[in-house]
Amino acid sequence: MISLLTRGIRRVFLTELIVPRQILKMSASGDGTSVHRKVIGTHSGTFHCDEALACFMLKKLPEYANAEIVRSRDPAVLDPCDIVVDVGGEYNPSKHRYDHHQRSFSETMNSVRPEKPWQTKLSSAGLVYLHFGERVIKQLMGEPADQTKVDAIYDKVYENFMEEIDAIDNGVNQYDGEPRYIISTNVSSRVKHINPDWNETADDMDERFQKAMALVGSEFVDKVTFYSNSWWPARELVEDALNSRFEAHESGEIVVLNAGGCPWKEHLYALEKDLAIETPIKYVLYTDQAGKWRVQCVSVSSHSFQNRLSLPEKWRGLRNEELSRLADIPNCIFVHASGFIGGNETREGALCMATKALVMNKT
Structure with a gap:
């Protein structure tokens, strides 16, 4: 094609x-x-x-x-x-x-x-x-x-x-009122x-x-x-990940994408509605350009900076060995200071970060 x-x-x-x-x-x-x-x-x-x-x-x-x-x-x-x-x-x-x-x-x-x-x-x-x-x-x-x-x-x-x-x-008109500049x-x-x-x-x-x-x-x-x-193709990738979400974690709240670089956010929100997913997805795992794994929080909406469930506050801003030691998860790379994204060397490590975050934030 x-x-x-x-x-x-x-x-x-x-x-x-x-x-x-x-x-x-x-x-x-x-x-x-x-x-x-x-x-x-x-x-x-x-x-x-x-x-x-x-x-x-x-x-x-x-x-x-x-x-x-x-x-x-x-x-x-x-x-x-x-x-x-x-x-x-x-x-x-x-x-x-x-x-x-x-x-x-x-x-x-x-x-x-x-x-x-x-x-x-x-x-x-x-x-x-x-x-x-x-x-x-x-x-x-x-x-x-x-x-x-x-x-x-x-x-x-x-x-x-x-x-x-x-x-x-x-x-x-695209909107009411005077534009700030002309296109x-x-x-x-x-x-x-x-x-x-x-x-x-x-x-x-x-x-x-x-x-x-x-x-x-x-x-x-x-x-x-x-x-x-x-x-x-991005939509198909996200849909496959959603359909297999219980294989990633029993909660069904963690999604693992099989290809990195996929623009997943638009499709995730749309497919949650189309597939009538009752429990919203909290974390999405995918590889970055270097082949490392990321765990990213899903925001409450496509235009929001507020997460449905951020990574734990005590992890935020930490890197490498310090983060791995505190989280008790090997191969951690970082967690952003705002708690919206983190990284790990391996898929297993990223999944462990998402799983622990899910438990810690709910207790």
């Missing part, structure tokens, strides 16, 4: 993204006969991140892979198109019309799919993602994908990439700057739109790649 992703889905070929404005709906097949060639319609003039990404995603689907992209505001040009995004004043999935500018439009991910929590008004990119996103993700993954994995990646990509584009395009390097801003300046004459708008598609498309692909190749 990883070889397919790294060789394939990161490639963005500019030449395939957009074609001249003339609609040529018939093209020659291999045997010389004429076949229907699909057409994607969007508006001409100044472009934005949402329709650039909408077109990019559609081009990743087999039925639109060879489609032409026509940029126009003329209904006579747009009406024959197989699919139209960000123009036309109509949202009608049965006709493949995906505009969000009409006064009557107020759809969100939640309003169309009530099982989804997001309530930001959708842009054309969000609409295309809503209706085609799962298929696009499967195409980019390039393999028969487990639906649970696809569903999880779909949600993460919307939450951490797509929703931002929807919000910016629709003028939805002008998000992908929507960078796409905007591909347009010509106000005092610049440009006759290469189609080529510029091509660049916009490539820019936002490559970042979309990067997100899918990350969640498929890194985030999901």
